[in-house]
Structures are given as C-alpha cells and as structure tokens.
Amino acid sequence: MVASALRRAVTIGLVAGAAALYVGLVGLVEAFQPRNIVTGYLGLGTVMLGIIAFVAGYRAGAPMRVGRGAVAPLGAGPILAASLLAGAIAGAMLGALVVVMDAVNLQVMLVSASAGLKDALMFTDDAISSALVLVGLSAAIAVVAAALHLLPERIRRPITWSLVTVLLISMLEPIVRVMLVQLDAQWSFLPFGELANFLYLRGGLTLTATIVLLVLVPIVIVGWANRDRLRQRRERREPRDDELIEDIADTTTRPRERRRLTTSQMIWWGLFGLFLVTAPFILGVRLSEVIGTVGLFVLLGLGLNIVVGYAGLLDLGYVAFFAVGSYVTAVLTSPASPAFAPELSFWAALPFVMVAAALIGLMVGFPVLRLRGDYLAIVTLGLGEIARILFLSDWLAPWVGGAQGILRIPPPEPIGRDPQQLYYPIVLFCILAAIAAWSLANSRVGRAWNAMREDEEVAEATGINTTKYKLLAFATGAAFGCIGGAFFAVKIGSVFPHSFDIEVSINALAIVILGGIGSIPGVILGAAVLVGLPELLREFAEYRLLIYGALLVAMMILRPEGLIPNRQRQAELRESEDDDDQYASDAGAETGEPVITTGAAG
Numbered sequence: 022m023v024a025s026a027l028r029r030a031v032t033i034g035l036v037a038g039a040a041a042l043y044v045g046l047v048g049l050v051e052a053f054q055p056r057n058i059v060t061g062y063l064g065l066g067t068v069m070l071g072i073i074a075f076v077a078g079y080r081a082g083a084p085m086r087v088g089r090g091a092v093a094p095l096g097a098g099p100i101l102a103a104s105l106l107a108g109a110i111a112g113a114m115l116g117a118l119v120v121v122m123d124a125v126n127l128q129v130m131l132v133s134a135s136a137g138l139k140d141a142l143m144f145t146d147d148a149i150s151s152a153l154v155l156v157g158l159s160a161a162i163a164v165v166a167a168a169l170h171l172l173p174e175r176i177r178r179p180i181t182w183s184l185v186t187v188l189l190i191s192m193l194e195p196i197v198r199v200m201l202v203q204l205d206a207q208w209s210f211l212p213f214g215e216l217a218n219f220l221y222l223r224g225g226l227t228l229t230a231t232i233v234l235l236v237l238v239p240i241v242i243v244g245w246a247n248r249d250r251l252r253q254r255r256e257r258r259e260p261r262d263d264e265l266i267e268d269i270a271d272t273t274t275r276p277r278e279r280r281r282l283t284t285s286q287m288i289w290w291g292l293f294g295l296f297l298v299t300a301p302f303i304l305g306v307r308l309s310e311v312i313g314t315v316g317l318f319v320l321l322g323l324g325l326n327i328v329v330g331y332a333g334l335l336d337l338g339y340v341a342f343f344a345v346g347s348y349v350t351a352v353l354t355s356p357a358s359p360a361f362a363p364e365l366s367f368w369a370a371l372p373f374v375m376v377a378a379a380l381i382g383l384m385v386g387f388p389v390l391r392l393r394g395d396y397l398a399i400v401t402l403g404l405g406e407i408a409r410i411l412f413l414s415d416w417l418a419p420w421v422g423g424a425q426g427i428l429r430i431p432p433p434e435p436i437g438r439d440p441q442q443l444y445y446p447i448v449l450f451c452i453l454a455a456i457a458a459w460s461l462a463n464s465r466v467g468r469a470w471n472a473m474r475e476d477e478e479v480a481e482a483t484g485i486n487t488t489k490y491k492l493l494a495f496a497t498g499a500a501f502g503c504i505g506g507a508f509f510a511v512k513i514g515s516v517f518p519h520s521f522d523i524e525v526s527i528n529a530l531a532i533v534i535l536g537g538i539g540s541i542p543g544v545i546l547g548a549a550v551l552v553g554l555p556e557l558l559r560e561f562a563e564y565r566l567l568i569y570g571a572l573l574v575a576m577m578i579l580r581p582e583g584l585i586p587n588r589q590r591q592a593e594l595r596e597s598e599d600d601d602d603q604y605a606s607d608a609g610a611e612t613g614e615p616v617i618t619t620g621a622a623g
Contacts, residue, residue, distance in 0.1 A: 026103045030107040039114070041115050049564055051066065067141065079170075082095065082104045108159040108162060108164065115159070122139050187234050199304060309441045312447075315553045320502065321525070325502070328494050330533060334494060339529055339530070341409075343503070350511065352427065354510075355429050366434060374504075374507050385499075402523070412518040425517075462541075466490065
C-alpha cells in the first residue's frame, strides 16, 4: 500500500511540476505577479504556484483506491511522506527551470521565459539556492495540504475557508475598496474610509488585515457551526408511537404545507433586496457597468439552461437568439434602420422582440426534432453560424445594414444609458426570468422536460408529446435570450454582426456547466465567475480563454455537478455512481475477480 502511494505521489509530483512549468512559461506568473495578495509579501503569481503545490499535496495524501468501489485511507506517516515527495518533485522541476534560466537565455526560444519570470522565482541572488528554496517551500505547502486529511472536519473546514476568504477579499479589492469609498463619501460619520485603509494597501491586503482575517473567519465559522449543532440538539427528540400515527394520518388526509421562511431567512432576504436596490449608489459607475454585463449573460444562461438543463437539448447555436433580439430591437427603435424605421420606444418594441425570437426558436427547433446528442450540437452550431453570416451578408444588408450594422439605437426612456440607471431594468428582468424558470421547472412542463432529458423513448411511451415540449423549450429559451440581446443593443447603442460569433454561445454554455446544469443559482454564480471576474481583471484578458479551459477541465474532474448543483441532478449523479460501484463490486463473484467490501479482498 505504501509503495503504491509513493508511486502515485511521483506521478502527481511530475504532473504538478509540468503544470507549474507551463504556467510560468506561458507568461501567467509574470503577468499575475504585480497583482498583490498581501502587499509587500505575496503576489498572485506566487500564489498560483503555491496552489499547484497545495493541490498536489492534497491529492497525494488522499485515500488509495484498492479495488472497484473501495478505498483505503493511508496512515499519518504515508500521507506526509507521499505529499512531501510530490511537493518536492514539483518544486525541483521549478528549481531546475531557475537554474537553466540563469545559465541559458531561454527567451530566445520561449518568449515568456523573461527576466520577470526569473525574478518572480528567485528568492536569493544565487540560482541554486533559489532552487533549493523552491523545493523546500513546495514540499512544505504540500505537507500542510496533506495534513488536512488528518484533521477532523470541524477543524479542517474553518482553516480552508479562512484561506479562501483571504484570497477572495484580496482579489475583490476593486469592488470592496470602491464600495467602502462610496459609503465613506455618503456617510462620513461612519469609519468606512478607515476600514478601507485598514484592509488594503496598493491593490492588496495589508499584513495586519490578513492576520485578522485568518483568525476571525475560523472563529465565526466555528461559532456558527456550534449554534446550528445546539439548535439541532434541542430539536432532536424521539417521537412517541401515538405521535407517529398522528403524523401519518395527517400526511394522508391533509395537503402538504409549503415550507415557510424563518425570521432569520426573511431578514437575510430583506438585506439582500436592500443591497440590490442601493448597489449602484454604493458600487459606482464602473461596477454598475460590470453588473449590467453580468446580467446580460445571466439572461442568456437562464434561457440556455431551459434548453440544456431542463430539456437536455445541447444547443451550440444559442447566439442566434441573442442576435435576433439585438437586431429586431435595433430595427424597431433606431432612426438609422436601413429598411424602415418605426422608431418605437424600447418598451413598446420589447414584446415584438420576444415574439420574433420565439418564432425563430420554433424555426430552429423543427429541423432538429429527430436529432440527439452530438448530432444536435453540430446542427445547432451550424444554425448559429448561418444566422451570423446572414446578418453579415449583402442579401440582408438592405434590412439590417450588413457589415455596417445599425447605429443610433436609442436608450430606454426615461432611464437612459447611464450604467447606474440601466442596472435596474436588467436586474429586474433577471429576477423575472429566474422566477419564470423556477416556475417552469416545478410545473408539469418542467416534469415533462425532465422525463424527456432522462430518456426520450420512455417519455414517449408514457404519453409525453416530445415534439411539443422540444419546440416549447426552444421557444422559451429563445425568448429569454432575446431579452438579453435587446438590452445589449440599447446598452451599446449599436449592433454589428461580429458581436455575435460562436464565443457567445460557448460562454453561455460554460456558465451553465460551471454553475450547475439545471440550477438557477448556479447560472447566476457561473455568470459572476466567468463574466464578472474577467471584467474586473481586464489586465489579464490575454489569458482569458486559457483560464476558461483550465477551469472547465478542473470542474469536470473535481466537481462535475457544478458550483451550485441542482439537488435532483446531484442526487441522480451520486446514485448513478453508487450503483456503478455496487454493480462492479457485486459482479466480482461472477467474473472471477475478488469482491471488495471493506477495503480487503474477500
């Protein structure tokens, strides 16, 4: 067992070292290093390398898989030894890079192997000493990560969350600092300015604030956990037989009551609603602009979530609905429309936009009714590209302007194009779309979509008209997407065909996958992560697609259900995995292989 753990540690160390070399040699470390995490002590580039060592150590100390569906935990000694080995190997590979860069000018062959990367990896004036320091630091970080396996959950959880909180608060410096400055300008009698100066210095956390957060966050988490534990202990009581009989009778004779919000939940929802109303004045113009952009992709994600998450129809041409919403809005509202210019107001044009998008959704749905899976994805991808090329073509130029697009799209009245004012209708329509999606998911239509997603043939056998519900999914998803396109048109003030390439569809699908397929809160969080953070970190725009790919690969491996998974889908996924493991274990006797029950071969 120990030998297997060490062999696995060597493999993990080599993979982690290759990842660290790749991150450095493509320029990520040098580009991210100026962004401070702890000002004067720790940069984001160094943190990225530390995270690689941390993950390597944690994976090296994980329980070993000893058979199909069975795992065996390692002892303290093997855990620490395996993590030490994995971290040391990863650090040695980085150290070798430092030594080579000191002896040879690698920038001749690798453009990103620059002096900035060398400075970020050099801890002393001597390359060999710096390499040894890298080995030691990487091994130490890996050991600390693996030691989390030895701690109980009540200790491991606060430590993990304290580290994550420090990283998040430091990365959100553009939001938090601006918010505190805005609050200090409006309520100068409160110490918001002093709090901003206490937390941040030159774009990163101060050392004092870092220490306070590392101490305070575990105290809060432990206190909250103890509060919940005491409440559960008070509520825990074995029911008497007569109470059980009465409860059974009640459930059979009375309809089930809806779960009511507790007082604390009502307070939290009230505070959240108050924040939504006052956010533009607190966050300022730039952050209101960012939230508006996130809101557009929330609308896209909610619409695509209906098609992909509820109905199980993989649509890679969703950008077509986004484009239709933008162009129909431009044609109906802009005085510069090539063919005819009714010059309707935005609010008067919006119903026509939704009807047009729903019709386009039906037109897209009809040709693909008999297609499933990969074939459906390829066909919808082609339809999306067809829509972009049509808007770009000379054939439709007399109506939609061709490559010149449509200009002078008026803003919605009386709001205007001010990001702090445009924020309100975008957020309002996001809330309405979320409510509509939630209502559909919990209705007969949603249940039909779920049945169709799980097994279309069985759904047809039970009497579900799959043709009807497929077309309804495409039309509903198109209506949601067109609202996002309409707001995009009035937000920018012009539309061009090049704004509607396949990347929009990929972004919307990535939002749904990252947040959790079928999950409305997941779509909102996915849009905030994939759209909001890049908007706040525009200096790293060059590496946006690279980070996208790495994030999606990591999610598919570590958390395939998404950040905030749909409970039903998560239960189905876990049940499927448990069934597969149980089948593999039970089949051992029939195949002649040993049956693994409790970690030992039977």
